[in-house]
Amino acid sequence: MAAGRGFVRFDWVTIILYFALVGIGWINIYSASLDNSATAFFDLNQVYFKQLVWICLSIVLIIFILAIEAKFYERFSSIIYIISLASLLGLFIFGKNINGATSWYALGSFSIQPSEFAKAATALALGKYIGDMQTNIKEFKHQLRAFIIIALPALFIIPQPDPGSALVYVAFIFPMYREGLHFVYLLLGFFLGALFISTLAFGVVWVSVGILVITALIYFRNRKKRKTKAFQYIFVAALCMGFVFSVNYIFNNVFEQRHRDRFNIVLGKESDSKGIGYNTNQSEIAIGSGGWTGKGWTQGTQTKGNFVPEQQTDYIFSTVGEEWGFLGSMVVVILFVALIIRVLYLAERQKSQFSRVYGYSVGAILFLHFFVNIGMVTGLLPTVGIPLPFFSYGGSGLWGFTILLFILIRLDASNSHYA
């Protein structure tokens, strides 16, 4: 790469947004992790100092990523993907258990979470596959293969168990849709999701009745047309009810109690603030107490009292809400929206399908994290443990997102040569 020309070509808007988010994130991690045990600022045992080290190291990482030829990423995407899958499988043998999940490799005093890196690898592999001249995403065979590429890492992550990280792979449906996947898949996904939620909210009986009534109505409206056959409607209705009953079965017999609780709280079935809804409730209190402008940096009473669990990681946004108020929260929300829109814009201007699919995957993954995490912290969605990109404490997470984003920046910089 010609350093001088390439340097100018890097998309500085994205880079500035990245550093803004990382910087604001660290400021809040500092506040959330501050306690009286710190003897000096440079104390390697302090969470904020560890994160600072990770941030500095990620700058080195960025230089590496940008220094490598863009073609490398496409050419080696399959190998990167296979290595990534292997690292996930390796957890079952060498993994270290933290907080009940075997998701980490121990490296001295640091731990590495391979699932954070698998997202970038999967995005590269999906881009490579869809970008292949011979792939037609409108064909069922190819759709199936693409789904396998996406599903494999997710299947390896679920039993760790880390369903939150696995959920992120849903995001890949967006780049596939962008490349021509039929809209029915999205609709079907949405429809099944709605059935799932309403089954939990209203119970099997009512949803079954609802399905029967609606199918019957549609049938009687359409029966005068030709080709209308009753058994088709009965078949669809039976499929739906089968789904409903299996949801009920899975919810009650496969899910663990803590998963059930999380859904029940968000559906308003339970509201015991001392028990299972504690996280969300405390997080809402912390955010709500911020008011317009917040209590000021390191002045949050909820943050100081450690009322919000996991505050440096998944609930870091509650610190923003409490200490910086509505205005500060909005700055963060706007930065995220701006970053994702910018990423989608970069993706759209790519000339190769590989880069475009990759860029779209980056945008979709960032969006899913943003959507689920802030939705959870503000009490709009059930508690799902996934981090807020660039914000949440954790080296693997920061590096994973950094790699994800800067490969796109590298691809974008070579865009014109590549055509």
Place this chain on the structure above:
Amino acid sequence: MRKLLLLVLVMITGVVFAGRLFYLQVYDTSFQKLSENNAIKIIYDYPQRGYIFDRNGKLLVSNQPSYDVMVIPRDLQPFDTLEFCGLLKMTKEDLVKSLEKARAYSPRLPSPVIPQLTKAEYAYLSEKMHKYKGFYIQKRSLRDYQIDHSANVLGYIAEADNKIIKENPYYQMGDLLGKQGVEMQYEEILRGVKGVKYIQKDRFNREIGPYKDGAFDTIPERGKDITLTIDGALQEYGERLMVNKRGGIVALEPATGEILALVAAPNYDPALLVGRERSKNFTKLWYDTISKPLFDRVLQGEYPPGSPFKALTALIGLQEGVIDTEETVYCNGGYRYGRGRILGCHAHRSPLAMQAGIANSCNAYFCTVYRRTIEKYPTPQQGIDTWRDHLLSFGLGDYMGYDLPSGRPGKIPSSRTYNAIYQYPTYKWYAPATISNAIGQGEVLLTPMQMVNFTAAIANRGWYYKPHIIKNISGVDTIPSAYTEKHMTTIDKEHFDPVIAGLFDVYNYGTASHLKVPGIEICGKTGTAENYTRVNGERMQLTDHSVFIAFAPKDDPKIAIAVFVENGYWGSRWAGRIASLMIEKYIKGDISRKDLESFILNGSLEEEYAKPYSGEPFKINQ
């Protein structure tokens, strides 16, 4: 379309989050309070309430420590309720009820379970309280009364209710504040400022140190002591004289407007409203709707003043120039006006000039003067309003602005009053329609406090200070400027001497001649006021009120007094006697007329008061 889907979703998400954050952080402010309460523990340090002294420096009210059992509902853990109730001597129902009330107020803020334990109870309890999580004992200071009188003057302190807590953020559940009397009027001076400590807690409810290193903590500030203008001995004597009678005595020092005694009868022992029996006793007093011990008759009772008002009629007549001190008026058993109507009068010699008119309380004389005053002006409206302006300058017809929190404005009718009554201008009205005003009946109503105020203004020959009860605030050493500002009446100084001479003759040979106090020149005026009541919706006339005003000595007066005895019949029968005893007590210190004293101390009007409630026909004015 395919390009836009994700873009649109991102933007919708951004807008939804903005809305949610706005709701949580700006719209719904309940989180802001909740937060302060669950991360920060607030500990209060209640200062001693200021002491209250009488004008001679005698201690009236001090403090005793008191201990409240408080509860923070969310910190409660299951406990042995039976044992706990046994310890606190309460029933389980009461405990459950007070816990529910506490939870309804706030799960995070303390509420009292049992207020006002004594020191002995506290000593016993304090060893065991640690077993009951969520309960603790809060020390406060409670009143300790050195006297058993003056309850209506002092008022009482009680727990702040929800309304006060909402209006004034200083007060919290279980806080005490003055209600009624001096305690209420000077609440902010007496209470001091409570100290507060903020403690940061973590999620296990453990205290992890002072919040912001104690930057917001304050130390308590002791309440200031106050000295009242009340003469404790005179007040106590007045209350003893009023036992078994209803009404009031109010005495002022004319030269300063200081209230020397403010007796409302019946009264109660202020100590009744302290301690664990407080609410039981209060309920008892509150529901006594017949003798109404919590109703301050001196400040809140509005009565027709009766004959003492004639002194004002005379002064206004002189000021308006409608009569002089020489002119005599015939009285033939009353004052005749209109078509054969007559306002009756008692037997006395006739005709009389002003001085003798006052001494003999001649109705015809004052009706004449009053009518001339009104008719001096082209319309009766103008006449009435001029007459009214003179009266207002004596502090009548409105709240007087004294420093006690209860009162009534009384009533001085204006042209508007009569225009409304007689439906002017459809029908016209003239001076005779209002003639009863001349003798203090009719539409005129005064509180005993207003009566003593015009008495003091007459004693001063034309001016007064607003009556007040505060003599000194320690550490401040001034009193509110409203009480050091001289108020002039609209009557010229020279008109007072003939009226005062008449009031002096009331004692010399007039209606109170048998009540002379050896060695003291007293001026006074008797009054006998007709009154009516309703029992079960039926209007009936009751025995007249016995009214008396006086001041003494005649020159350089030291005391002005108004006495009102409900249904005491004629003026000198009860009120006049009580007034003369009070004057003697204040000026001489002891009583020479022991027979009179014991007659009053032992006299009772309870039989009279029971009459309308007996359900049987009864006679009045016996």
